[in-house]
Amino acid sequence: MANSSHHHTVNIAYIGGGSLNWATKLMADLAQDRLLAAHVRLYDLDHDAAVRNARIGARFAEVSKGYPARYDAVRSIEEALTGADVVVVSILPGEFEDMAHDIDIPAAYGIRQAVGDTVGPGGFVRALRSIPMMVEIAEAIRKTAPKAWVCNLTNPMSALTGAMYRAFPEIRLWGECHEVTKLRHQVAWIGNRELGSERFSHRDVTVNVLGINHFTFVGSINIGSRDMMPAYRAFAQHHGNSGWAPRAQKPGDEHDHYFMDRSRVKFDLLGRFGIPAAAGDRHLAEFLPQAQYLDEHEAWDFTLTPVSYRERDRAQKRARADALAAGEGVVHAERSDEALVDQIKALLGFGDFVSNVNLPNRGQLGGVHIGAIVETNALFSASGVTPLVAGRLPDELLTIVADHADRQTAMVGAVMENRWNDLFDLFHSDPLVAPLAEAEARRMFGEMIAATSHHLPRDLVRTAA
Template structure:
């Protein structure tokens, strides 16, 4: 289907996690043929590599896109129809490790430190300021554009944009794939799914990633999951056979219990306690729970929770850029290095343009009553339909009250974090930490906050104005 060419701006086009995958999927779309594709990244070296690669692929695939590039988003935004955001205040791994180690000096041991806990506060605070600059410039230069967000912490970033600007925002995340992979492992014999022996965890490590995604790609063709909650903290409400539409949840419960007990042990305990299966896998799930950071019982050892492999991922990032630079020079066979899947921006944009009424299974959007016992306007994650007139989230109704209470606390912390950063309000920042389940002492919370604000003074200017 041919549509009027559109203007797409990718801010953070040099993103390690989302940049190349997103840009390649846009180029491969016949619907977007002839559109404007503007790449933005403040890292001039990475931007130059990406521009050379994308321009070459544009020619090789005859995508007909008009490609340009800038080092500042303001140069690119005028009259944009879609803005894809994948920026990250860096250095990502170094700052993430610092987010973990600063509280550790005061005896606070976080289970992961990316999206919740004190580390989630610091991570969100650093990214909110530059992303709000993008959103506010959009209000002036392309007020009707959609902002498609990939940056974490997803719910907090989307909440900042929704609560404090007029920009329409939707967040996309692929963590539902972990849920599909775990379902695929449990139902492997029933659904004829091949599961590698080394698929032993959903943790974000190169040791597990290939086997997890291999299982996911098979499972998603055979089963359908309906999950809802907040990003990285969603719960499987329904599980059905895609062809027969048969309810597979009872069989899954039975098969899950038969899996080895050391496979996602925290997920297992939470599933038993709350009656619904948590989607994200142990390492993301652990961030939002009150029972995994006790310094005496050390439950992270019992559940074998792994920290992010900061040095390994930093090296992987450097290796990727070396490989991409080499590919750009050699004009190698694209199929040897470009990803063959999409992060979702392509499909979402296509459905907006074609009025496609696409059902997407994990959208981060404001709650307009779809989940009745979560706050209105809070950013929730759930399935939704994308059409020319916007996004309509699926009607979920009430979540079990115990689960809803866990989610409500995370939403409250999210809103306190956003408002604290935007207003430079240290009392709200302290409240955000005090509500977090990792914190057990008011004085310690204050010390962590003070040290974060000093360590990240350059990235957190609102607290020093």
């Protein structure tokens, strides 16, 4: 990464560069930053979407507070990766139609899913169609940019990060998720409420993260030198029955309806296991047997997000993006809640930075097999990405986490070694699927595989039929 006296050049390859969500967050973060001079190459299977985003990026560059970033849409992954210092991977594995099958087929068998992209039947089949895509990307990185730092934003995070490490063991990769930020926002709110002023942001809150992606917990909470755990426990107990949100839900707002997190599952898990849960309720619920939360999701104040809403939301985002690309509307150089630019600057040597990320377990999370993908804090510095020892979860919780981590590891191994016959038993062992009789579960698995067969290896489709 080249430096000059005025700015610090970083070449970023964005795989999935037509993104309607993460790409514009990165553009805003680069525009508000004063140190980096970024050249971002956007690669997407939908080249027109990458071209649109390059136009939007040029608008963000115009309002940059520092050195304006450059955005180019490129036609091959090799062109994007050549000379890259950092690679961002943000793809949609398949279409929303595939995700609809992931949700609707299990629903016909009585299985409820709030998200369906991480665990449960939906997360499992999404991983099956995603792993070959991520392996292809990892192999392209190995050939063209083996020393680049790689940030994966794609779900299912644990399985796909694991697959990339299996494909290219020396890859310099971390999986990035913002779910823990929700708890940090809550703690900042508690601190500000006590002071009577808006002094703290989530960036002032430090937590020790333990778990796996979307099933994360925190063993300590601090603002500066103050231990916020007692205040958080009192807050969770006070709001346990009523739930809590930072503002009132906007009437008729679909996004608020489906995504506003009232934390009642979080608060209940704290009561059950003695350690605060960090991820959002919709994700947390899917790691546990359906009877615990999903069957009574309305009573627990969270929703099951239908894919039809995601399709409407995507159409709105696409319309907004087209308008921005055409020069309409206003873009702002405002910092998002995402940590990627902070992480990049730390890797360049501009001060250490700690954040929660997904990495192979090297002992940072006790009681989980070495090599499994786990989520803990890591130190970003000029020396690289170093996982920090998080400790160990309470035994009852550790059993749940280790079970999911082992299943994810085994599923990745089975796909990458073409052991298709091993997949059904893993699928059936998930807590959401396990209550089904074997014949029923096998029929559901076959239907789900058939519905997304155009994205899957033929031998897998044949085995599941």
